[in-house]
Amino acid sequence: MKVIALKGDVRDGLGKSATKKVRKEGKVPCVIYGKNENVNFSVYQADFKHLVYTPNTYLVQVSIGGNVKLAKVQEMQFHPVSEDIIHADFYEVDANSPLSIPVPVKVVGNSPGVMAGGKLQLKIKKLKVSGLITDLPEFIEVDISELEIGKSVKVKDINVDNLQLLDSENNSIVSCIVTRAARSAADGGDEADDSTSEEGEASEDKAEG
Numbered sequence: 001m002k003v004i005a006l007k008g009d010v011r012d013g014l015g016k017s018a019t020k021k022v023r024k025e026g027k028v029p030c031v032i033y034g035k036n037e038n039v040n041f042s043v044y045q046a047d048f049k050h051l052v053y054t055p056n057t058y059l060v061q062v063s064i065g066g067n068v069k070l071a072k073v074q075e076m077q078f079h080p081v082s083e084d085i086i087h088a089d090f091y092e093v094d095a096n097s098p099l100s101i102p103v104p105v106k107v108v109g110n111s112p113g114v115m116a117g118g119k120l121q122l123k124i125k126k127l128k129v130s131g132l133i134t135d136l137p138e139f140i141e142v143d144i145s146e147l148e149i150g151k152s153v154k155v156k157d158i159n160v161d162n163l164q165l166l167d168s169e170n171n172s173i174v175s176c177i178v179t180r181a182a183r184s185a186a187d188g189g190d191e192a193d194d195s196t197s198e199e200g201e202a203s204e205d206k207a208e209g
Contacts, residue, residue, distance in 0.1 A: 001059055001136040004050050008041035008064045023086065025138030032062060032071055032090040039064055048085055052076070056103055057126065059133065060090060070133075072101055095133050100166060102126035103137060105173060109145035118149040124173045127155070128166040129144075135162040147176050 004017060011022065012131050019029050027042040041064045051058060051073060056166050062069050071090040093099050105124050114120055140160060142153055156169035 001057065001101075001133070001138055003061050003070070004058045005063065006043050006047055007061055008043045010065045011040040011042050014040055028085045028088055032064075032069060032091065032092055034073070035071065035093040035094065039067075039069075041065075043088070044062045045084060048088070050098070052085070055125065056104055056138070060137075061092065070095070072099065081193075093133060097132075098130045098164075099133060100128065101131045101136065103129050106139040106141050107144055107174055108149075109142050109143045109166045109168065111144040111147040111176050113147050113149035113151065114144075116149055117179065118176040119179045119182045120144070120171070121175045121177050123152075123173060123175060124155075124167065127158070127173070129160065129163045130166055131163040137163075141154060142173050144174060144176075149178055151176060151178050 008187060009027075011018070011029065013019075022029050028045055028048065030041050030043055031040070031200075032039045041062075051060070057064045060071050060073060063073055069090075069092050071092050074089040074091040076085055076089075077087040078084065085131050105122070106121065107120070110155060111118070111120060129136070129140070130208075137160075140158065142158065144153060147153060152172035152175040154166055154169065155167045157170045158165060158173070
């Protein structure tokens with residue numbers, strides 16, 4: 001899993017006025033929850049762009065006053081109007097302990113159901129996994145090469161080395177559904193066959209008469 005670097009400044013004041021001042025400077029008040037202590041710091045708003053505006057999941061290498069900590073984003077709070085980040089929580093991770101984190105899904109292969117007119121529906125964009133940092137992938141591949149119309153690939157169908165999948169095993173990750181157009185075409189075809197059959201029977205009756 002890729003790591004993004006953030007440079008933070010230690011926050012001395014933690015009251016409302018100090019927090020307001022930090023935000024006026026274009027920074028985000030942050031806290032990293034560590035194994036031994038919690039550290040309050042601030043990071044420039046612009047430095048979060050690679051963490052927020054992306055479908056990917058990253059670990060974060062946070063440099064604070066000369067100390068470097070590896071962490072994951074625990075929570076971000078956004079302003080309801082401006083959508084600026086108003087606070088961010090980080091959780092320090094241990095290379096020797098399992099980490100629970102969401103990992104993006106990457107669909108691979110060609111679904112025979114889609115080629116037959118079905119529509120692919122991705123229901124889970126990220127799978128929750130638990131594992132050591134060294135085993136965490138950038139994404140988890142979901143093969144749809146055998147996915148037919150009306151079928152799904154479920155969590156229990158996925159095999160990942162050295163990782164534990166935390167989502168319910170019966171949850172559908174991706175499905176191939178019947179589109180309205182395909183259903184209408186099928187219904188229209190059935191009606192046409194029935195009509196042709198009825199016309200044929202009528203012609204036979206007339207000929208016999």
